[in-house]
Amino acid sequence: MGQKQDTIGFATELETNIRLLNEHFNASDDVGIRAFHFHGMKGSLLYLITVTDKDKLQTDILKPLLQAKDGRLEGQQEGQLEDILPILDLERVTDLPTAAAGMLQGRCAILLDGRAELLMADASSSVVHSIAESKNEQTIRGSHEGFNDDASVNAQLIHRRLKNANLTERHFTLGSSSPTRVTLLYMCDLADMTIVNEIIANLLTNQAQFIKSPGQILERLESSHFSLFPQMLFSERPDSTAAHLMEGRIVLLIDGSAFATILPVTFFMFFQAADDFNVRWWNGTFFRFLRLISVVIGIALPSVYIAIVSNHFDILPIDLVFSLKASLENIPFNPLMEAMFMITVLELLREAAIRLPKSIASTLSIVGGLVIGSEVVNANLVSTTMIVVISLTAVASFSVPSHEMRLAIRLISFPIMIASALLGFVGIAFSFSLLFMHLSKLESFGVPYFYPFMPFKPSRILTALIQLPKRIFGGKASKRRLS
Template structure:
């Protein structure tokens, strides 16, 4: 924290101090203005201010005020404030404001003139829905807060600002509902944000790593989303949202493992269909990291469990393969990861072509060369498709990495290795906590009342209480939402 440096009466000394603090940067602009026979100086950094605001409003107001006997009537068309700490002036200039200093006066004006570059609040590509709102967060913090307040028009919605990063000075907003969020949770979140001591903090990844309880775990412990409606839904359950300037996504805390498998579409469709789709996602989690391991263990140690016809078919496909099943699977999985990464990094049109053509050409060529079997191609393809069903990119990445140690355990110990791997994974999930909330709730600890919105989704009118894991002050959410039915 910089020490205060109070303005002095001499204009030249004040301007010299500001120039020194900004290391005489070339984009610092100085406009000399005479106001009522008093020399003054308007300072701003031209790369971050709105030039139209400066020319039309600020300089226009200054020239108009030069003929006015009352200087306090200046800057009536935009926000302004007075201060006497030159360090405040330096920070204001960096943020895109102007500073107006008069000679012989130990105070100065700070004038709002930030330049906004905001793209359209279109629906995020990686969180598209069929029904529901089709807007998403963008980079400016104020725009994102506006999207949240438009959907949650309550005086209980509270925003607390923080600044992190001694050099980047990233503005962070902690958002919560006053009468729902647990005060201890809010205090804990704000304490962790204030404790960040780093020169550079780039949201959201930096903030997420600085705040999480278990940084060495593969599993994400804060939910990242670009959808305002998803943020509002979690706020109404008593959670806290962390939104940073410059990032089109918000972090939600605390969350459980099952929150990463819930989609906004689940609450906009029929509850039976939504429950079926969510159950498929949960099954895909198991397939995504156990199917290759099960296949390796089966053809290496446990041929006897296969039907005779299927065993003969698989054996024929493996006759000319020179590698063991583990090497086959590792080779194909790594090729798939390379193709996937190439598709992400290349432009969208080229990336899709690389993904489709590369997969077909390389897949066909590698089978014809006798390096892998057709059966392994099917197994790896099903595994890849299952990982795409996970709504959260971070959770999908964690599951993709988990399949590699599972394959090694299956190749060495067979089904016993898979069993031990699942036991270790379950123990790890049960031990994890995020902001004091058990990560594997409501399975561990088990709460039957909270199971209505986990594996499947009960009808909205049956979800009368908020999850206990959110630590909300008010757990009751609704009384008799179908009271019209009771009156009939």
């Protein structure tokens, strides 16, 4: 279907205006029309059946119009529709595209004969979304509320937790042919307005005709499209989102997505969990430190094993050398091929478990973990030591709270394994040097990604790495900007 002209206005004839709107929607059966008389003038209601609440349409719009016709509402001036309709959201429209866009959002077009304008009244139907528990960010002692697919409901959940007059909300509609609502939230006294304005500018330049998914909007907000590391934090918890707002960050809510997008971000934000702040400080410190260790294990453990078996057998105790030699004796592949094979099998099982129904996914996990693992060893395709190494690596990566960071850790381990097979420990050291150089250079809306290590801030390192007791180390709250 071709694009409609943007300059089409309305005529003074009622039938002409009805025809223009009906043709704009290609005479769809979804267009509802209801004629009425108002103070001696012919009128008509036009609405889209699927997005309009019929009860609201009858009670708040049609009934007051018919009562005014019968003279049961006294003292009304002729033609003053705004005075008789008990609706807050009323707007006069003089062009066809604006009227059609309003009808797509559930508004009813009120047409009167002899007038070259319409009155748009809100009669939109709302789907009731239940507030369910977060599925991907579960906690033991925290809140059990989670976001849903309605951005307005998600914004309401945030407002309930953050009752502050400085919490500012901005609304945008993206996609010319299929409008998608986007809500931007920030604390105007804490957020960096330069970053806010940059995000708004990026959103407004998104002139795509159709918004197929939230990722189509978010990819424009990435500072580096070629980096493996995530540059936005996703959360489906209202309490965590409100906490980030109180730290001066900006939140994006997109209609159709049950996640809040938080930015700008730093590397160490991806290893914080909601439970860290609901338990005693030494418990939170232990688990956060454990997650940071799991990152090192997930990235380096397969590479270290490959480097030792391929190039550095001499650093191992003699008893362990004999044990490794025995397990590798009948394996026809080198350690790099073993690791690549096992990681590929693990990723296939993980992807299949995500896409399959839950009842089948649990069976697949048992088959993958027991049958495939044991038979691969029996067939002398992979050594038992490699099975242990890859299993520890998978468990370590799964302990990271952020799904996007888990994917990044698994992808980064591949080139480091290749470097370790070619150059041994020298290849690992060279790979980690490049990795730290990339992290030090990467930015998220001008905020250093590897903060507080780059730039180096000794006073912030402890709070980034571990959970410290607020009574001793918290100090007084102060106004802080992310810059």
